[in-house]
Amino acid sequence: MSDSNQILEEFKDKEYEFGFVTDIEMDIAPKGLNEDTIRFISAKKGEPEWLLEWRLKGYQSFLKQPEPHWQNFDLPAVDFQDISYYAAPKNQKKYESLDEVDPELLATFEKLGIPLNEQKMLAGVAVDAVFDSVSVATTYKQTLKDQGIIFCSISEAVREHPELVKKYLGSVVPHSDNIYASLNTAVFSDGSFVYIPKGVRCPMELSTYFRINAENTGQFERTLIIADEGSYVSYLEGCTAPRRDENQLHAAVVELVALGDAEIKYSTVQNWYPGDKDGKGGIYNFVTKRGICKGAHSKISWTQVETGSSITWKYPSVILQGDYSSGEFYSVAVTRNKQIADTGTKMFHIGKHTKSRIISKGISAGEGQNSYRGLVQVGAKAEFARNFTQCDSLLIGDRCGAHTFPYIESKNSTATLEHEATTSKIGEDQIFYLNQRGIDTEKAVALIVNGYAKEVLNQLPMEFAVEAQKLLSISLEGSVG
Amino acid sequence: MTDTVSLYDQFQALHAERNSGREGWLKDIREAAFNTFTELGFPTIKREDWKYTNVLPFLKEEFQVEQLHSVAFPATISDESIAGLDAHIIVLQNGRLTNAPKIKGVKIATINDAVDLGGAEEYLAKSIPVEKHPFAALNTALFEDGIVIEIEKNVQVDKPLHIIHTYNSLEAAFVQPRILVISHKHSHADIIETTKVLSNYTLFSNSVTEVYVKENAQLNHYVLQSEPATSRFVSFRQATQEKDSLYNNYTFTMPGAALVRNNLIAALKGTNVETHMFGLYLASDNQLIDNHTSVEHQQPNCFSNELYKGVLKDTSKAIFSGRIHVFQDAQKTNAFQQNNNLLLSDKATVDSKPQLEIYADDVKCSHGSTAGSFNKESLFYLQSRGIGEATARNMLVAAFAFDVTSKVKIPALRAHIEHLIEHNLTENYD
Numbered sequence: 001m002s003d004s005n006q007i008l009e010e011f012k013d014k015e016y017e018f019g020f021v022t023d024i025e026m027d028i029a030p031k032g033l034n035e036d037t038i039r040f041i042s043a044k045k046g047e048p049e050w051l052l053e054w055r056l057k058g059y060q061s062f063l064k065q066p067e068p069h070w071q072n073f074d075l076p077a078v079d080f081q082d083i084s085y086y087a088a089p090k091n092q093k094k095y096e097s098l099d100e101v102d103p104e105l106l107a108t109f110e111k112l113g114i115p116l117n118e119q120k121m122l123a124g125v126a127v128d129a130v131f132d133s134v135s136v137a138t139t140y141k142q143t144l145k146d147q148g149i150i151f152c153s154i155s156e157a158v159r160e161h162p163e164l165v166k167k168y169l170g171s172v173v174p175h176s177d178n179i180y181a182s183l184n185t186a187v188f189s190d191g192s193f194v195y196i197p198k199g200v201r202c203p204m205e206l207s208t209y210f211r212i213n214a215e216n217t218g219q220f221e222r223t224l225i226i227a228d229e230g231s232y233v234s235y236l237e238g239c240t241a242p243r244r245d246e247n248q249l250h251a252a253v254v255e256l257v258a259l260g261d262a263e264i265k266y267s268t269v270q271n272w273y274p275g276d277k278d279g280k281g282g283i284y285n286f287v288t289k290r291g292i293c294k295g296a297h298s299k300i301s302w303t304q305v306e307t308g309s310s311i312t313w314k315y316p317s318v319i320l321q322g323d324y325s326s327g328e329f330y331s332v333a334v335t336r337n338k339q340i341a342d343t344g345t346k347m348f349h350i351g352k353h354t355k356s357r358i359i360s361k362g363i364s365a366g367e368g369q370n371s372y373r374g375l376v377q378v379g380a381k382a383e384f385a386r387n388f389t390q391c392d393s394l395l396i397g398d399r400c401g402a403h404t405f406p407y408i409e410s411k412n413s414t415a416t417l418e419h420e421a422t423t424s425k426i427g428e429d430q431i432f433y434l435n436q437r438g439i440d441t442e443k444a445v446a447l448i449v450n451g452y453a454k455e456v457l458n459q460l461p462m463e464f465a466v467e468a469q470k471l472l473s474i475s476l477e478g479s480v481g
Numbered sequence: 482m483t484d485t486v487s488l489y490d491q492f493q494a495l496h497a498e499r500n501s502g503r504e505g506w507l508k509d510i511r512e513a514a515f516n517t518f519t520e521l522g523f524p525t526i527k528r529e530d531w532k533y534t535n536v537l538p539f540l541k542e543e544f545q546v547e548q549l550h551s552v553a554f555p556a557t558i559s560d561e562s563i564a565g566l567d568a569h570i571i572v573l574q575n576g577r578l579t580n581a582p583k584i585k586g587v588k589i590a591t592i593n594d595a596v597d598l599g600g601a602e603e604y605l606a607k608s609i610p611v612e613k614h615p616f617a618a619l620n621t622a623l624f625e626d627g628i629v630i631e632i633e634k635n636v637q638v639d640k641p642l643h644i645i646h647t648y649n650s651l652e653a654a655f656v657q658p659r660i661l662v663i664s665h666k667h668s669h670a671d672i673i674e675t676t677k678v679l680s681n682y683t684l685f686s687n688s689v690t691e692v693y694v695k696e697n698a699q700l701n702h703y704v705l706q707s708e709p710a711t712s713r714f715v716s717f718r719q720a721t722q723e724k725d726s727l728y729n730n731y732t733f734t735m736p737g738a739a740l741v742r743n744n745l746i747a748a749l750k751g752t753n754v755e756t757h758m759f760g761l762y763l764a765s766d767n768q769l770i771d772n773h774t775s776v777e778h779q780q781p782n783c784f785s786n787e788l789y790k791g792v793l794k795d796t797s798k799a800i801f802s803g804r805i806h807v808f809q810d811a812q813k814t815n816a817f818q819q820n821n822n823l824l825l826s827d828k829a830t831v832d833s834k835p836q837l838e839i840y841a842d843d844v845k846c847s848h849g850s851t852a853g854s855f856n857k858e859s860l861f862y863l864q865s866r867g868i869g870e871a872t873a874r875n876m877l878v879a880a881f882a883f884d885v886t887s888k889v890k891i892p893a894l895r896a897h898i899e900h901l902i903e904h905n906l907t908e909n910y911d
Binding site: 070072378380393395396397398399400401402403404405406407408409410411412413414415416417418419420421422423424425 | 529809812822824825826827828829830831832833834835836837838839840841842843844845846847848849850851852853854
């Protein structure tokens with residue numbers, strides 16, 4: 001035990017590996033939130049009038065909403081007036097090739113282990129790298145363009161494809177959805193926009209790496225993905241952030257729209273700064289993610305690996321409107337030290353024969369608190385709807401917590417809903433079995449945890465699975481309770 | 482809202498009257514509980530634990546909240562006893578004890594007598610977290626009388642204690658029955674509660690039952706709810722268990738009462754405690770049946786098991802919320818929970834909310850919840866063997882309920898419940 005305790009201590013004290021700050025001149029909006037700030041952001045980005053109006057609507061509903069109190073943790077007070085709502089690298093010209101990009105910026109990506117150069121040639125991944133709110137380099141645009149795929153920043157989409165943006169922006173997550181979505185609506189800085197035309201299968205995984213950089217700048221990303229009839233797209237989102245003493249608020253909004261027969265696969269690996277071992281610092285990750293299966297036989301799948309942030313609070317959801325549409329949610333959430341994760345999903349069954357599948361794996365270590373909160377709602381017209389939910393929690397150490405709060409609501413007798421959840425620690429017999437075969441305890445735990453999370457990790461695209469596995473191993477190696 | 486306002490006024494008057502001339506510990510408790518209730522008010526759907534149940538429409542009537550005991554009751558209630566059940570019968574009229582059978586080793590008294598004799602101070606209103614439960618606070622503040630049942634040390638009660646709640650009134654009535662059960666060390670008893678409403682007027686019952694199961698004691702607690710549609714039942718039951726004790730709760734809700742809201746809490750305050758909660762609800766017509774249960778594992782080495790099953794017909798609505806709360810010290814906890822729902826109508830609604838809240842690591846906890854309809858294959862199988870569809874459906878429902886009914890340990894009671902299920906299913910079956 002003493003050996004494993006030592007390992008546990010080491011793991012608990014592990015410094016955040018990606019903690020560094022890049023020094024680039026910033027164009028920062030003065031702190032504070034008011035209509036002027038919003039006008040400033042809008043003007044800065046040269047936005048049309050309708051978008052500004054929509055932002056202001058979002059601001060109005062933000063003012064009207066109280067902060068939520070139903071969550072299973074104490075919400076730290078966030079001073080919305082103490083945040084600067086806009087930060088952009090000053091040198092804002094467009095790059096045609098990577099050579100023109102600020103070398104320091106490239107070095108940052110290098111440190112993060114994003115092989116931007118390599119990817120271009122080898123990995124086949126087009127990366128829309130968002131560096132503190134403004135797109136710096138978008139690769140592979142040409143290849144995608146040939147297929148008619150639009151993959152650009154939201155600001156660019158507003159300029160070049162206003163009809164698409166106007167039609168779908170806010171159609172899944174309305175401006176008044178919740179306080180953080182309203183805030184995002186009011187001040188969103190930038191984000192990604194994807195449109196896959198009819199019948200096109202996107203030839204590569206689309207990917208955006210977000211990185212919060214400037215001090216005291218909350219990042220308010222807005223992502224909108226539209227898959228037209230019969231199309232397919234797989235989108236990857238990954239995050240790392242430099243270390244910081246003050247808490248940072250991240251309130252992004254992601255909207256997915258799948259039309260008839262379309263399929264969207266959205267994968268996230270989140271590894272933001274989780275705070276030090278006392279829980280000081282660290283990112284508040286309050287994100288609204290929602291997709292709508294608008295047409296028949298459409299499909300949306302969320303996969304997430306959450307290892308970072310001091311508080312992770314999000315429920316990627318799917319509205320299953322089209323008949324025979326299906327939604328999936330696969331999640332691995334790891335909390336350690338004083339990290340908190342309150343995550344899960346919502347599946348709204350509206351159409352007939354809609355299916356949903358939820359697999360959630362929580363791992364709590366140290367003093368981490370992990371909650372699964374999910375809603376499966378079956379409307380009166382959702383005949384033969386089908387849901388399967390499984391949430392498992394693994395506890396490592398006697399100070400952590402694992403909680404499960406599913407909400408199951410059925411208004412249809414032909415619907416079949418199943419939910420099951422288990423909570424346990426790693427069995428001593430399992431570790432003993434592996435020890436007995438010459439595998440040391442640390443490796444045994446890694447093996448068991450990997451096996452435990454396999455069902456979710458298998459859902460990740462190859463490019464991400466490696467990173468996710470690495471993250472899990474950093475997070476959990478040797479943490480024997 | 483005017484009606485609830487008048488209710489509040491009546492409560493206020495009653496509170497003033499109850500407390501005048503009384504002194505001592507009970508007054509303090511009632512005072513505090515009343516303040517809590519005044520502060521909280523009747524729960525609205527904005528409260529998480531009342532999210533699916535809007536109780537306010539059920540309160541909008543001119544209720545009479547006091548002096549119901551002047552109403553005459555028929556002399557016999559024999560038709561209410563369960564066929565073949567050999568039990569000690571305790572009858573409550575509008576919450577007041579009328580006959581207390583002499584049972585060796587069991588003390589039965591009214592709460593007011595017990596309070597006067599000084600026996601209840603240690604237990605009465607000591608286990609209930611009124612700040613979280615407005616109705617329990619209201620009952621604590623204003624209950625008129627009730628009964629205390631004490632099972633003495635080392636006593637094995639020979640026959641079940643059958644408590645029959647009878648209600649009668651000449652207008653819509655709001656009653657607040659109160660029961661206190663104390664199972665002393667190494668005792669064993671079975672308690673059965675049934676209800677009979679005699680009047681045709683609306684009845685709103687807000688009951689509180691406090692149960693203490695002491696070291697190594699065993700208590701089986703059966704609650705059977707099958708009342709007319711004019712009644713509304715909000716109940717709060719809390720069992721506080723000490724080490725090595727066993728508490729089994731069986732809650733059966735049959736079609737009838739427009740609103741049934743059961744709050745059941747088991748607080749496991751000792752090691753080696755065992756708790757079972759079994760529930761079966763059959764909802765029909767426009768019924769709303771809401772079961773909120775909570776198992777609090779506060780100490781190590783305890784075991785709890787919960788099984789709630791529901792069958793829904795017509796436009797009924799059922800809610801299940803079950804919570805397993807494992808405290809940080811409660812290592813080696815085994816806790817299980819299951820909720821299954823069978824929807825027989827397209828207009829029925831079920832909301833299920835099983836929850837696990839776990840702060841200890843060496844535990845085995847799981848819960849499961851399902852909602853669905855008949856298995857088509859099972860139905861086909863039976864039909865292919867020459868069984869008519871209606872009969873086949875009844876067989877399947879009976880089989881579904883069997884997991885719960887088979888847990889009833891008193892044969893006569895089990896037969897009675899099975900008969901009720903059968904009766905309620907064949908009647909007005911679509």
